[in-house]
Amino acid sequence: MPLLDIVGLKKAFGGVQALGGVDFHIDDGEIVSVIGPNGAGKTSFFNVISGLYPSDEGDIIFDGDNLAHHLPNEITRRGIARTFQNVRLFPNLTVLENVMVGQHCRTRAGMLGAILQTKKQRAEEKMTEEKAKEILSFFGTRLAGYRFDQPAFALSYANRRRLEIARAMATEPRLLLLDEPTAGMNPKETIELTEQIGKLRDERGLTVIVISHEMKVVEDVSDRVVVLDHGVKIAEGHYDYVAANEDVIEAYLGRPAEKPDDE
């Protein structure tokens, strides 16, 4: 049974049909890329799955439960985490705090625990901090050591993207949605992150859906590729198949002009 099974997902914004009935599935441990020209509905797809917008129609079945119309924080609690196309960190919190916030849905200490400083609360705080540091170590020394206490806005662009992924990892998800994780990175950083996406699956057991415009990344990282255009799926399969698919090429590049009939 697939980890995530989406049937007939529809979402319209005013007059625009962002998603016009999308079927999608991903199995545990897969890495699937979602590609498509601008305006295809890729980010809307993520937005609806993660609960930011309610769907108009369709089922979102995750691990057996239908998560349609759940609140975003509930969906995260169930095990789906995401990053954003235009990196949305908590700019004034430190690097460490950003990641610790991710642990919120996996911890329980409340107001009373904080006030009374119970053993349980203190232990939990310590554990939260350790876990955050451990997750940040996934990115090597880039976000470690003195960086822990730096405010997030002081980070370089690439580090911000990594931090966002770290924060998502901290929610201990089963499924990770990465929205254009390599956008804006230079080639060296892109290669590094592509490898790390693989490691997310191999070392951490995550299932990943990636939205990307960079075909090299898509080729290197995906088990399978899904192509959206104008809110519907137009192709699906291995990268080589999709890259050669006529409909896909037409979606990106358009159709060749009609040649005048030969007389």
Place this chain on the structure above:
Amino acid sequence: MSSSPAKTKPTARRFRFNWVDGFLWFIRVAALIAIVVGITGSVQNYIAGEGLTAVQWRDLVISSTSTGLMYGLIALGYSMVYGVLGFINFAHGEVFMAGSMVGFIAATLLFENGFWDANPFAAVLFVLIISMMTSTIVAVLVERIAYKPLRNSPRLIPLITSIGVSFFLQYAFAGLFGVASQSYPPAPGALGEDVIIFGIPIQGTKVLVFVVAMVSMVGLWYFVTRTKSGRAMRAVAEDKEIAGLMGIDVDRTIVVTFAVGGAMAGVAGLLWALLFRVVDFQTGFLPGLKAFTAAVLGGIGNLPGAMLGGVLLGLFEGVGPLLVLGGLGIPAVSQLKDAVAFAALFLVLIFRPSGLLGERLGSEDRA
């Protein structure tokens, strides 16, 4: 290919239930029940010959409507500023008060030298112009000094600043004019008497309120839809950045917005003073809040909505307590007038948050 998993829950219901929504539904239902019960109670009272007579109800409706029209005029300013800049100008009520207070000076002077009674319409017109000019100047000054530097600040900051401005203006006027209430001279000439319209005697001032409000509305409509500045205003309200890129002087447009809103408030200031005769430094506070409620009621950013909202709010707070709460058997309901007005805001935001005629917001402000 999508598989059909063995065990799936059926398609999710459109409305997922959580206790927050439940609480809100409870309030909606309770409010509706209260309103219905209250109205039937009042109707029963009326039939039984208790409570207000038909004539009293009629007069109540008329005076509530005229108050509501004034709320509407003030609400225009709130609506415009919120539409263009995205925050509530708390100090707008004081802009209204300022026009009224300075108009008071003009009115008293005219009264003392006899001009007031000799040429009622000219006198009122003159004071109207003074009131409008004052309000406009105050509104623009406030924008230049307090709001312009904060254009890019996080959302709460301009709101808090406007609270500070509101206070400052209130107590500045208190310091200048003293804390005592100022009385306008009684409405001159025909305005003081009743005019017969459709067989109903209506106080001349109230007729004036209606006429002036309508004229202002038409004038404003013309300005917003037909003039270049008005179009610029709508463009800036829609998307400030793009409007700027299209060559619109955003800064000047914002000033114009405040000026026009201020002018409308100045009109309301004069009308209020003619109708209620008494103004003091706090006159702007409650009407300001209520006018904001009216703007939300009609749909923030929506100008006809602001006017409609104003009239409706006037009716709610004027007629509502007696009609609904009186019918429920609550004693001394007119004390609760203001509470009803605030409750109206709350109920609008629960029943129909985008207002009756729908919001018109800029792209950043849309959820």
Place this chain on the structure above:
Amino acid sequence: MKDFAFTRRLGLIAGITMSFTAAIGMIENFNKRVLVEPFILMGYVVLLGVPILVGLISARGRPNPLEKPIRDSRAGAVSGLIAGLFAGLVTSVFVLIVDTFDMTQFFPNMRPAMVEIMTFGFGVPIGLLVLILVTGVAGSLGGFIFGQSDSVRRGIGQATIWVLGFALFEGVVNDILEIDPVLDVIYAPNGGLLPWSAVVIGAVAWWLSGRFQGKSKILVEKVQKADKWSGIRWGTYLLGVVVLLLPLFVLGGIVNELLINVAFFVLLGLGLNIVVGYAGLLDLGYVAFFAVGAYGIAVLTSPLSGTINPEFSWWVALPIVMALAALAGLVVGTPVLKMRGDYLAIVTLGFGEIVRILLLSDWLTPIFGGAQGVRQIPGIPFFGTEISGIDPQYFIYFTLFFVAIAAYISYRAEGSRVGRSWAAMREDEDVAEATGISTIQAKLLAFVTGAIVASFAGALFAAKVGVIFTNSFDVLVSIIILVVVIVGGMGSIPGVAVGAFVLIGILGGPKSQGLLAEFAQYKLLIYGALLVFMMLKRPEGLLPSVRRSRELHLEELEQDAWLDKGGDFGNDEVEATT
């Protein structure tokens, strides 16, 4: 002339300000208070303080933030002189108008007495020239001072502060010293410092400023680094204990009353700080929770409280009242969960007003006493006696106790998981929700906690005053609490305390006087102006929390950091420096 337009504009602003303060009667009122016999009257100090300040600013010009300002006394004096003359010109035009036209019908303060004062007794037209001259001199004085060296400026600053302090806070000094012979030496019989004592105080302050410059910082560091049980630590603890015992033994009734008021606002400020400062929810109806606490205690403890009349003791009623406040927090918080910041503010303001109107109404008079309020509220029972406002020197300790609790709750909450979720929500609500934080729970928790803290204050208030009326619970109070929190520093516990001390203690609260009783009439005006000023210049408050300063000056810092607005090709090796 370097920047004539700038100077001229400063002069214009100064002139308008001076005219305004005269028009509202401030100068005339303040002049009733003598600061230093026989000439230095408080009104003149305020009046001429404006051109002095403007002279300072004019001399500074528009400095480059990266460079130290140039200090040139002569140029500064000239610049200040021009600004001052201009200000004087504007003001004298105003005075001339007031003298020529009788506007007292509309503006009661613009009367001959005002002209008299503004012309320093010389009357129009000579007095106008005097005014212009004096203002010019004041301006050039300001500019001259700006041009002096650091140590001189520090000395002048300290001297002014101490002299003004002794003069303005004569009441407190009287209260503390209570030794008549000493007081007679310092102060004149009708109030105000004797001239020579002013000179002595000023000179001593100047001298001390030179000697102890920088030493205070070193001292604080020494204390912080000292071992737990060393002599320095013990010294500070002892000092703390002494300060704590002051109200009981040293301070008089008036000052204690004032301290209790200040403490109330610290308490309320801490509560609102949780809602506004931590969670970012602008609640303008906060006073409603205060009312719940006060009326709750009143109804539950007073024998005269109408239909509900259990007559519990304060301690028994307190947990009930806390529960009621928590419930109120839920009731207020739930409907506003989805509202945008501005709407949230107005709706909560409406709630606050609805509560007050209901408490005042005839409808609910059987329970709450309506316009008559609730009387005979007993004090707090304590080992046999009842402590209430009659004994402010004891009552203050109760208040401080609850302030400490509120501060502790705030401190612990902020540094915990709860505090992080609030901070995340404040930064970006949608993303916080997406990261697994239930914003519904977080917001409600903030409302409930804030409500409970407010109920502490309400409960104490009811016991202290013994009689409560609805006019202690209007919108004004909510807004003053907000001003305290914002001026002191949003999200900062010491900030709130400082804000309360400075504002309520010195200027006065909504219904009470501060140390400077003369300001009572104008304090709300000053609050409004202060709020605007703070928002424009220093929105993080006087004593900000570190996080907040970052947030509010984000744009400036963003120039340095690599910021993405879609496609900034940042390089790993080149990191931003913080």
